[in-house]
Amino acid sequence: MFYNSIKNKLNIKNFIDIFFSNLSKDKNLYFPVKIPKFNKKFIFSLKNLNYNNFAFSLLRIFLKDLEEEDIFLLLEMSYQSNFFNNVIKIDKIFNNNYLLNLNNGPTLTFKDIAMIPLGNLLKLLSLKYKKKFIVFCATSGDTGASANNSLKNIKETKIFTFHPFNMISNIQRKQMTILKNKNIFNISILGNFDISQFLIKKIFEKINNNKKINLISVNSINWFRIIMQVIYYCYSSLKIYDCKKINFFIPSGNFGNALSAFIAKLLGFPIEKIVTCTNDNYFLDNFIKNNNYLNLSLKKTITPSIDISIPSNFSRIINSNFLKKHKMNYLNENFYSDKIYNKNIINSIEYFYNTFKKLYDPHTITCFSSLKKENKSENMIVSTSYPIKFIFSIKRIIPSIKLTNKLKKIFFMKEKCKIFSQNFFVLINFIKKNV
Numbered sequence: 001m002f003y004n005s006i007k008n009k010l011n012i013k014n015f016i017d018i019f020f021s022n023l024s025k026d027k028n029l030y031f032p033v034k035i036p037k038f039n040k041k042f043i044f045s046l047k048n049l050n051y052n053n054f055a056f057s058l059l060r061i062f063l064k065d066l067e068e069e070d071i072f073l074l075l076e077m078s079y080q081s082n083f084f085n086n087v088i089k090i091d092k093i094f095n096n097n098y099l100l101n102l103n104n105g106p107t108l109t110f111k112d113i114a115m116i117p118l119g120n121l122l123k124l125l126s127l128k129y130k131k132k133f134i135v136f137c138a139t140s141g142d143t144g145a146s147a148n149n150s151l152k153n154i155k156e157t158k159i160f161t162f163h164p165f166n167m168i169s170n171i172q173r174k175q176m177t178i179l180k181n182k183n184i185f186n187i188s189i190l191g192n193f194d195i196s197q198f199l200i201k202k203i204f205e206k207i208n209n210n211k212k213i214n215l216i217s218v219n220s221i222n223w224f225r226i227i228m229q230v231i232y233y234c235y236s237s238l239k240i241y242d243c244k245k246i247n248f249f250i251p252s253g254n255f256g257n258a259l260s261a262f263i264a265k266l267l268g269f270p271i272e273k274i275v276t277c278t279n280d281n282y283f284l285d286n287f288i289k290n291n292n293y294l295n296l297s298l299k300k301t302i303t304p305s306i307d308i309s310i311p312s313n314f315s316r317i318i319n320s321n322f323l324k325k326h327k328m329n330y331l332n333e334n335f336y337s338d339k340i341y342n343k344n345i346i347n348s349i350e351y352f353y354n355t356f357k358k359l360y361d362p363h364t365i366t367c368f369s370s371l372k373k374e375n376k377s378e379n380m381i382v383s384t385s386y387p388i389k390f391i392f393s394i395k396r397i398i399p400s401i402k403l404t405n406k407l408k409k410i411f412f413m414k415e416k417c418k419i420f421s422q423n424f425f426v427l428i429n430f431i432k433k434n435v
Contacts (some may be wrong), residue, residue, distance in 0.1 A: 001062050003030040003223070006316055014065040019125075019224060022204060022217045030223055031316050036061070038268040047238050051083045052076070055231045058267075062227045070124055078117035087113065088232055090239060094356070096377040098246075100236050103361075107175055108386035110257065111146035114228035118218060119150035126156035130212075134435055135159040136203060137218045138196035140253055141168045141305040142385055144186075145175035147218045152181040159218075160185045160431060162196040165419060168304050170411070171389045177415035185434060186417040187427070192298045194309050195422055202424055203431065213435070220256030221312050229260035234269045236380065245272035247379045249367035251303070252276035252284055252337075255311035257382065262317065262334060275379075276337045277366035279306045279345065284314065288337040301342040302393050303362045305385070338370040345369065349397050359394065359401070361387040 005011040005024035013021070018030045046054050052075045059071050080086065089101040105112025122133050135157050137147040144161040151159045161176055165188045177186050189196050200217065209215055220226065237246050248261045248271065258276050265271040278285050280299045286292045298309050317331070340348070345362055348369040353359055360368060360383065367381040387394060388407065395401050420427050 001036075001064055002033045004033050005029070006031050009033070015063050015223075016065050016125075019121075019216075019222075020209070020214055022215065022221065027201075027205075029221055029312070029316050035263060035266045037266065040268070043238065043268055046234075047241075051088070051235060052079055054235050055079075055228075058231055058234060059227065062230075074117055074120055074124060077120040077123075088236070090236060090380075093381070095375065097371060098240055098380040099383055100232075100248075100380050101383045102232065103383055103386045105146070107142070107145040107149050108389060109142035109146055110229075110382070110384045111142050112150070113232060114225040115143075115146040115150040115218065117228055118222065118224055119154060121224060122151070122157055122216070123154055126154075131156070131214050132212060133157040133214050133216050134207075135216045135218055136200045137161045138193065138200050139163045139168070139176075140193040140307060141172045142389075143219065145172060148176050148179055148181075148184050148186075151218075152179055152184060154183070158183045158185065158435065160187060160434075162187045162189055162200060164188075164192045164196055165190050167192060167300060167307065169390050170392060171407075172304070173417075174410050174413070174415070175389075177417040178410060178413040180416060184416070185431075186415075187430075188417055188419045190419065190421050193307060194298065197312065199422070199424060199427060203428060206428060207432075207435075219312070220254050220259075226256055226260050226263070226313075229257060230263045230267075233261045233264035233271065234267065237264065237269045237271050240380070241270045244378050245270045247271075247273045247275060247376075248382060249275045249277060249371050249379060250382045251306060251363035251366050251384055252278055253305045253308050253311065255284065255313035255317075257384070258335070259313045259316055265334065274335050275367075275370060276335060277306075277370050278337065278339045279303050279366060280339075280342050281307050281309060282337075282339040283308075283310055285337040285339040287314075287318075288331060288335050299342075302345055302390070303342075303366060305363055306366070338366075338373075340366040340369045346397055348372075349394060353398055359387045359398075361385040361390055362393065 003013050003018050005026055005028045007028045008026050011024050046057055055075055060068055087104045091099040093099050102110035137144055144163050151157050250258050252258050258274050261274045276284050279301045286294050295309055301307055345365055348365045352368055363385055364383040371379055
């Protein structure tokens with residue numbers, strides 16, 4: 001498979017090229033030149049494979065310039081043999097719907113499923129190409145903890161993780177900042193997530209790669225992360241397929257997860273619609289429903305990972321060569337969007353807890369709320385994070401919820417983090433001193 005810039009179809013690259021360069025020369029994201037549609041015979045031949053063998057069957061198509069032995073080794077290093085049952089679980093819920101649990105990894109978030117193999121890929125490429133990697137991550141909550149955890153023991157890397165000051169949960173922050181590894185640098189920016197992303201983009205423009213050092217972004221602009229997420233949509237849609245295509249309800253922040261589901265559909269897997277669930281920051285909802293590209297001022301909500309104004313990965317859809325060949329209503333044939341306001345999310349957390357005696361994180365609750373309004377069957381909600389990460393927000397809604405002693409301990413652990421204003425020159429000097 002080959003890739004090109006979403007705005008320059010002549011800029012064709014292989015996977016290794018786009019992995020090392022992050023962005024194209026015209027500062028845009030990469031997308032496949034052509035996404036193949038598999039025939040049904042091939043798709044259903046994969047149905048009884050375990051997760052690793054299933055993933056290998058797809059990765060060898062997306063990563064053609066990697067040796068197959070390296071791809072297999074990467075999966076063996078990343079996923080245990082019983083990975084699907086231990087980390088990715090499918091539960092039956094009300095009205096013959098399903099819940100896809102993606103939050104059982106080491107940092108209790110769906111990000112782990114792609115971030116762990118990304119860390120192992122950096123190990124393999126560092127040995128093969130004799131390079132050191134300087135990794136950058138902007139997080140609205142979960143990505144930073146997953147990235148730090150996945151890269152903490154890789155000697156050939158240093159990671160600079162940016163999070164917006166006072167705009168993520170205490171536990172999300174602690175997961176990042178209590179790690180003592182010398183290759184981790186936590187940076188808290190006095191601003192929102194969009195500011196953090198903007199600063200990292202400027203860093204990539206100012207610091208150039210060379211023969212020995214390569215800058216890497218582990219945000220969802222990283223195509224490898226998208227590929228690894230595509231796999232669990234392909235696998236789960238096939239796992240429950242019973243002559244009817246499934247709709248996925250996905251809490252949507254930077255749009256990487258929804259994009260991955262869309263690519264799984266393009267590949268031919270049994271997916272009907274992708275429903276993106278947003279909050280008071282409803283750029284996606286506004287665009288998908290009204291074709292209105294409106295940059296709204298950012299609001300802080302109980303769902304910090306959705307507190308993003310314009311999601312980066314959405315440009316891969318609206319600017320891709322694939323979509324340009326179709327009318328705009330093609331977007332509406334594949335996507336639906338719903339916005340759940342903050343006050344409704346709060347009410348829904350309490351409602352679903354009292355009704356079903358189950359506690360869900362605020363982001364997953366946006367999907368439950370949306371699905372409950374639809375009152376339909378054969379849908380799958382994507383659970384992206386574990387509720388304990390938002391325990392203080394939830395405890396204000398359900399006071400009877402108790403903190404465990406294990407959880408209490410992390411609040412007495414020393415944090416490793418520096419706070420910066422939006423002064424780019426101060427920030428870049430700190431990074432250059434520590435590279």
